[in-house]
Amino acid sequence: MLQIKDVYASVEGKDILKGISLTVNAGEVHAIMGPNGAGKSTLASIIAGKEEFELTKGEITINDEDITELGAEERAHKGVFLSFQYPVEIPGVSVTNFIKTAINENRKAKGLEDMPASEMLKKIKEKADLLEIDRKFLSRSLNVGFSGGEKKRNEIFQMAMLEPKLAILDETDSGLDIDALKVVANGVNKLKNKDNAVIIITHYQRLLDYIVPDFVHVIMDGKIVKSGTKQLAYELEEKGYDWIKEELV
């Protein structure tokens, strides 16, 4: 599904990613861990195609198609979903209206008509039921006065509605309480299937108590310095990141 080949990237002239290679297959959940400032969010942004970040070398493909030159919106239309680290508040626009617009934008880009209202309603109901989201929540203004858990619920609901091929969840926000973590974990567990893939970026091992990743990668100073199974996450929790640093010396 996703192939990152020897990617180097910079922000404002500063080199951040220094040769990242990663393959994510359909049906897999990958966790990316690493200390603050290691380049985790930069990696997420470079996959999603955010324009502040410049890919200086390497290639990113999705289902064998080179997306390196595509903008963020085009990548979204190809099924790449990046969670928002800083959700915007939009008074007067409900959770449902926001996602309706996003879905129809997506369809427009593919040359399709708007989704018929009845189909949209059915889908909203189905996904809300799956994620145990109540109707009142769906009519609230986007992110206005949302708690940490509600912001996550909204994000997971959007992901459920958009059905991305590749979802990247950047959970670096240390403000996440246990309820918010559970919302994310529960959503990912319900939405993952053999045709999609998830990359979860997290500073803390805690989230991985609820989502079992197939692979764990550790980024330090812009490079993947270690990959393994979920066992690696436990080792990191026990020994911290310094242990890997020492191993590298």
Ligand SMILES: Nc1ncnc2c1ncn2[C@@H]1O[C@H](COP(=O)(O)OP(=O)(O)O)[C@@H](O)[C@H]1O
């Ligand atoms: N928009 C930006 N402008 C300048 N420097 C940035 C920007 N975004 C990230 N950086 C720098 O890039 C490095 C990696 O950041 P980031 O990818 O956010 O790390 P992580 O998510 O692993 O904590 C840090 O040194 C950070 O200061």
Ligand SMILES: [Mg+2]
């Ligand atoms: Mg980050």
